[in-house]
Amino acid sequence: MDLPKLAIAALGGTVSMQARNAGEGIVPAVTGETLLESVPELATLARVSVETLGLLPSASLDFEFLLGVLSWANVQIQQGAIGVVITQGTDTLEETATFFDYLWAHDQPLVLTGAMRSAANAGADGPANLLDACRVALAANSRQRGVQVVMNGQIHCASAVRKTDSLALQAFSSTIVGPVGMLVENTIHYLRPPAQRKVLPLPQQTTQKIALLEASLSADSLMLESILELGYDGLVIAGFGAGHVPENWAEVIETIAGKIPVIIATRTGSGSTARSTYGFIGGEMDLIRKGASMAGLLCPRKARVLLWLLVGCQRQDALASYLSKD
């Protein structure tokens, strides 16, 4: 039987980690080729090509590296892969998924996965997650869904997924909307139809800097005041509640928003920012008046990814249309 072609890339993360010597901590060391050996069943489902594009903890991935991974994935699709799977660390999975999703122009699925337990741990989840991710990438009903994250039997869409637990096996959730699908006895069940997606052009520049600051009780404004002087091209604030900051920040934000795009998101971990509820200084109505944009359902980290990409392709003027979509 002619099996479909599936491309897999390994970038590192816990799924690729092991200790070099007994008693030492785990580090990325296991190649994609070796990861494949843990899922022999995959050979009955697809013709698999695998590459190790990196062996990094996901905290050390960066946007330029990810652009290289994206161009590798584009080539795989051009060469006939019906889906692409990327394994990586889970710590920044919510950001990389968002990054790829804004740039993934294909109907074929791009699926990201990782592991919460390394291969040496009892109950290691890497092989199951990898096999599940491959099943999702191979499934006909996964087309036109952009980039998805598969972890612990659940499928999450890139725009909603967050790492919400540091060490638990069930570490990923899609707040408000829930997972977009799940694997049941190895078949893929989607709970919602594909959402409309807006794909951005590739950034023409990669040197732009976007700051992310979190509002906290009784915070000074020293760092905020330095944003323009430090040469940032955009600012995201993880604000209180529905997107609020203290009074001493509001004035500074007005000055900054006159020069570079400013997005206010919520630091709560779930829910949307408001637009027309609170009228106090530093509340969302005041911040909108002062030139800031509200992130809506986009979390601060995803908003930062979006702004980096928009500035990179000189589309910052389109920011509102990308935020209202969410």
Ligand code: ASP
């Ligand atoms: N704990 C992380 C992981 O799952 C480390 C990382 O993000 O690379 O892979």
